[in-house]
Amino acid sequence: MNDDEPVLLHTEGRILHITLNRPRALNALTHTMVRGIDEALTGAADDDEVTAVVISGAGERGLCAGGDIRSIYEDARAGRRASVDFWRDEYRLNARIGRFPKPYVALMDGIVMGGGVGVSAHGDVRVVTERSRVAMPETGIGFVPDVGGTHLLAGAPGHLGTHLALTGRAIGAADAILCGLADHFVPSHRLADLTAALAPSATPAEITDTVRQHATEAPEGELDAHRAWIDDCYAADSVEEIIDRLLNSGLPAAKETADGLLAASPTALKVTLSAVRRAGRLGTLEAALDQEFRVSCRAFDGHDLVEGVRARIIDKDRAPRWSPADPGDVTAAEVARYFEPLGAQELGLSSI
Secondary structure: OOOOOOEEEEEEOOEEEEEEOOHHHOOOEOHHHHHHHHHHHHHHHHOOOOOEEEEEEOOOOEEEOOEOHHHHHHHHHOOOOHHHHHHHHHHHHHHHHHOOOOOEEEEEOEEEEOHHHHOOOOOOEEEEOOOOEEEOOHHHHOOOOOOOHHHHHHOOOOOHHHHHHHHOOOEOHHHHHHOOOOOEEOOHHHHHHHHHHHOOOOOHHHHHHHHHHHOEOOOOOOHHHHHHHHHHHOOOOOHHHHHHHHHOOOOHHHHHHHHHHHHOOHHHHHHHHHHHHHHHHHOOHHHHHHHHHHHHHHHHOOOHHHHHHHHHHHOOOOOOOOOOOOHHHOOHHHHHHOOOOOHHHOOOHHHO
16 A cells, blocks of 8 residues: 555455545545546456445545645636546546445545535445535535536435535535435544444445444534525525525524625526526436536636636635626526537436
């Protein structure tokens, strides 16, 4: 095992462990890492000696903070399209995880955001801890939830998924379980015991039973107490009406949420709302990923993604100059353009 490698592989008993190994970068995904995980899963699927896969992150800060968004900025500014190639392989990996034929156990300890959700929440055994902070925070940088995030959030109860998609708000263990992003709560100090206990497991039932034996009830979450106003406000047909309902609800939490939405990219908000609702009708992860690839490619060619990364990561002035700057100026035709087919460049997962 080479600790300098960004993805570490080792076996314990009959379990293949995949460890994301960029702890100083919160295990942010690179193209090399995506390819390494994909190759490992391809091999594990055909290896009769491997009964399950466990994915985790090195260090104590998190599984994965997402993709390297600084590279997107540099790529776009240089007129290259390496980011599109990255997304193509990343979304294919997300689909592979979703249909992986053996138990895929994700230890979602600490920060799990963006691409980190993509390599974990499509698994069939998803473990969160008291340190878990799960989010799809894309609208804050002028982007749209991807890596299958629209599919996951479309399946959350009521309008919780729409709320999380538009706000990018990070949630803890109980709320992740409530929204269908995780399955089990295991205290962080018991993760080592859990992984050791998984080693001899030979069947999916043994994997599930072992996880359940180490799981306990998660500490109380926050979202359930806010379901009434979330479901009412986000049932609106447009971003403008959602914000209006939030502002006029008379509730401080709803007003704070509206203020956050007003600071996000108007284009990203409108495209995100459409993407989540379309994903709910599409039904499958593969179809949602195909849609997300179209949206990501169009966002890459637009203004707000580069500007959002500049404001958040490059200059760190936290003062993005969105264009358009007002949700009312983002037309339905402009939103629809993000979903138009890409022709020969289509991802094509739903046709496999």
